[in-house]
Amino acid sequence: MASEAEKLRKLILKKTAEFQRARAKTVVEFDRNTPRVEVSGRVFDEHDVAALVDASLEFWLTAGRFADRFESELADLFGLRHAMMVNSGSSANLVALSALTSRFLGERRLRRGDEVITSAVSFPTTVNPIFQNGLVAVFVDAELDTYNVDLLKIEEAITSRTKAVMVAHMLGNPFDAARLSEICRKHGLFLIEDCCDALGAKTGGKMAGTFGDFATLSFYPAHHITTGEGGAVLTDNPVLKRAAESMRDWGRDCWCKPGCDNTCGKRFGWKMGGLPSGYDHKYIYSNIGYNLKATDMQAALGSSQLKKLEKFVAARKENFDFYLEFFRKHAEHFVLPRAYPGAEPSPFGYLINIRQGAPFERNDMAAYLEGRGIATRMLFGGNIVRQPAYNGENFRVVGTLENADRLMNNTFWIGVYPAITGEMREYVAGVIEEFLSKY
Numbered sequence: 119m120a121s122e123a124e125k126l127r128k129l130i131l132k133k134t135a136e137f138q139r140a141r142a143k144t145v146v147e148f149d150r151n152t153p154r155v156e157v158s159g160r161v162f163d164e165h166d167v168a169a170l171v172d173a174s175l176e177f178w179l180t181a182g183r184f185a186d187r188f189e190s191e192l193a194d195l196f197g198l199r200h201a202m203m204v205n206s207g208s209s210a211n212l213v214a215l216s217a218l219t220s221r222f223l224g225e226r227r228l229r230r231g232d233e234v235i236t237s238a239v240s241f242p243t244t245v246n247p248i249f250q251n252g253l254v255a256v257f258v259d260a261e262l263d264t265y266n267v268d269l270l271k272i273e274e275a276i277t278s279r280t281k282a283v284m285v286a287h288m289l290g291n292p293f294d295a296a297r298l299s300e301i302c303r304k305h306g307l308f309l310i311e312d313c314c315d316a317l318g319a320k321t322g323g324k325m326a327g328t329f330g331d332f333a334t335l336s337f338y339p340a341h342h343i344t345t346g347e348g349g350a351v352l353t354d355n356p357v358l359k360r361a362a363e364s365m366r367d368w369g370r371d372c373w374c375k376p377g378c379d380n381t382c383g384k385r386f387g388w389k390m391g392g393l394p395s396g397y398d399h400k401y402i403y404s405n406i407g408y409n410l411k412a413t414d415m416q417a418a419l420g421s422s423q424l425k426k427l428e429k430f431v432a433a434r435k436e437n438f439d440f441y442l443e444f445f446r447k448h449a450e451h452f453v454l455p456r457a458y459p460g461a462e463p464s465p466f467g468y469l470i471n472i473r474q475g476a477p478f479e480r481n482d483m484a485a486y487l488e489g490r491g492i493a494t495r496m497l498f499g500g501n502i503v504r505q506p507a508y509n510g511e512n513f514r515v516v517g518t519l520e521n522a523d524r525l526m527n528n529t530f531w532i533g534v535y536p537a538i539t540g541e542m543r544e545y546v547a548g549v550i551e552e553f554l555s556k557y
């Protein structure tokens with residue numbers, strides 16, 4: 119016989135699903151008289167809300183069985199041995215790069231002053247961990263039609279001080295990861311693939327994120343799947359896994375899960391650093407770490423959302439392809455997006471890339487769309503070197519950042535996320551036709 123609590127749990131979950139189904143019915147249809155087309159947003163159903171409530175009722179609060187399950191689902195999806203959930207994509211990047219400075223890596227660990235090559239066209243928290251770890255960022259240019267880092271420029275920037283490359287698969291369009299991992303292998307460099315905007319993207323039939331030492335993911339509501347706030351770090355390397363876990367979990371040496379003791383079997387048997395012999399392993403710190411763990415509530419939602427990933431990616435592709443076909447007709451004014459041979463993008467947005475010399479400016483076009491209820495976004499930090507945050511900071515630039523400037527000045531993106539319907543796309547295309555007809 120089910121206990122009273124178990125019966126109530128089932129009833130609550132049933133009612134939660136009913137609530138969500140009823141609420142979903144009240145969502146207002148797209149209306150051309152008061153149009154609104156967002157760039158991104160959470161896409162969820164009754165199963166997601168029930169999963170979140172289920173984990174809330176369990177009230178474990180920190181990372182527990184739901185996090186274990188989500189981590190193993192993510193690892194399986196990528197075919198990698200380890201996935202570690204964290205509380206954001208930014209934390210995932212911080213954990214991954216900080217792990218490369220860990221004592222667990224011995225002589226290979228990155229030290230203050232070592233150089234990390236990255237793209238000048240970046241989201242800030244792809245590059246911030248370089249500064250936060252006292253390393254030197256080396257910025258190189260991006261390509262105008264893939265928005266990805268230019269691999270030739272990476273090769274030019276490599277010196278004896280270079281120790282790692284940390285770059286994002288931009289807007290879900292994977293860079294040539296096989297070639298970049300080959301360059302890194304040849305020069306003995308670590309590679310971190312920021313896949314925060316590219317979950318589900320593939321290249322050469324392999325998931326983007328499986329070519330480097332670490333992959334990072336974001337589950338912020340704008341991304342392919344959401345856990346609210348949330349992210350993950352993935353690796354196939356057990357030493358890097360332990361280093362990342364330690365950085366995530368206060369820098370500790372101990373690897374017990376929350377609520378567990380003595381996983382190592384000699385909790386009071388260690389002698390490390392200047393500590394007295396037998397000092398509790400739970401309180402031994404090998405790394406200067408953080409606490410960036412996520413919770414079971416986030417993980418339960420993650421597992422439920424992950425089931426829909428394929429469908430979400432297919433919807434994003436369909437919207438992206440619609441805009442690509444539309445802009446082909448106007449290629450005299452726009453640089454069309456390019457994917458590498460063998461790449462299967464998992465689009466984050468559609469970048470409208472206005473040709474140099476077009477008879478209109480980016481700001482005019484973006485304002486026109488915004489004025490008609492179509493949300494727009496810049497390409498993250500643009501040429502990030504020009505952002506006030508980095509003024510006077512310790513970095514190098516190799517080559518010109520000509521394309522980065524052009525991407526900063528001439529582009530903006532519109533949404534392709536699954537809630538965008540055929541009717542909305544047609545509306546957006548109509549508004550753009552209307553704008554272009556003036557020129």
Ligand SMILES: Cc1ncc(COP(=O)(O)O)c(C=O)c1O
Pocket residue numbers: 206207208209211241243244286312314315336337338348349
């Ligand atoms: C490429 C890239 N990396 C990292 C992040 C950070 O993710 P989060 O917002 O979860 O911290 C983002 C955010 O959108 C991003 O676009």
